[in-house]
Amino acid sequence: MVDRLANSEANTRRISIVENCFGAAGQPLTIPGRVLIGEGVLTKLCRKKPKARQFFLFNDILVYGNIVIQKKKYNKQHIIPLENVTIDSIKDEGELRNGWLIKTPTKSFAVYAATATEKSEWMNHINKCVTDLLSKSGKTPSNEHAAVWVPDSEATVCMRCQKAKFTPVNRRHHCRKCGFVVCGPCSEKRFLLPSQSSKPVRICDFCYDLLSTGDMAACQPTRSDSYSQSLKSPLNDASDDDDDDDSSD
Numbered sequence: 001m002v003d004r005l006a007n008s009e010a011n012t013r014r015i016s017i018v019e020n021c022f023g024a025a026g027q028p029l030t031i032p033g034r035v036l037i038g039e040g041v042l043t044k045l046c047r048k049k050p051k052a053r054q055f056f057l058f059n060d061i062l063v064y065g066n067i068v069i070q071k072k073k074y075n076k077q078h079i080i081p082l083e084n085v086t087i088d089s090i091k092d093e094g095e096l097r098n099g100w101l102i103k104t105p106t107k108s109f110a111v112y113a114a115t116a117t118e119k120s121e122w123m124n125h126i127n128k129c130v131t132d133l134l135s136k137s138g139k140t141p142s143n144e145h146a147a148v149w150v151p152d153s154e155a156t157v158c159m160r161c162q163k164a165k166f167t168p169v170n171r172r173h174h175c176r177k178c179g180f181v182v183c184g185p186c187s188e189k190r191f192l193l194p195s196q197s198s199k200p201v202r203i204c205d206f207c208y209d210l211l212s213t214g215d216m217a218a219c220q221p222t223r224s225d226s227y228s229q230s231l232k233s234p235l236n237d238a239s240d241d242d243d244d245d246d247s248s249d
Helices: 009-025 116-137 205-212
Strands: 036-045 050-058 061-065 077-081 086-090 099-103 108-112
Touching: 009 036, 009 050, 009 061, 036 116, 050 108, 050 116, 086 116, 099 116
Parallel strands: none
Antiparallel strands: 036 050, 036 108, 050 061, 061 077, 086 099, 099 108
């Protein structure tokens, strides 16, 4: 099916429509052999609150952005190569249902579908695309992925020292290795994580000590699927950046 669609006019037209959604700010998406598999709105769990995002699944990449939501237009485009993607289902918890993790070496996050059927279809299509890509390239699945950040709302105190309370003055920070919400004094150090950045990034003292001794596996994230408090704030896309976890500490 994908091979038949690759060079069809219908596929070219659909991809062109997706390109136009992002305007001049987006990267071109039309390349030989690329096929648009499907699209839909998913709720992406961001640092501050869940946000509705438009996702487009191609046979080689996953693209998302916040196109037009509540009559407001935003054009920030994110492109994830599927070769580097692994996905894991998340258990339903309270209002958070029908979710799964999208994990890559550079960034990992949780998304939620409206129904269990929609979740199953998304996961099946993503897995099929990844499997086909790896089969054609001869590569093996990625076994390294960035930590899924714990949402701000889950931590009223530092998750490392368990003492520092967060206030407008005492800001929350995120360790780039474990994804924990930590205070400034517990995350003053930087460490080079080549898969995430060409420059040293903020990590907590605990992970720094382990990384410095070469014990990389011990500071892998331990809370990748617990978001019980994160839906207390309603969806709101009026003023926040597309992904506040991209630029904030």
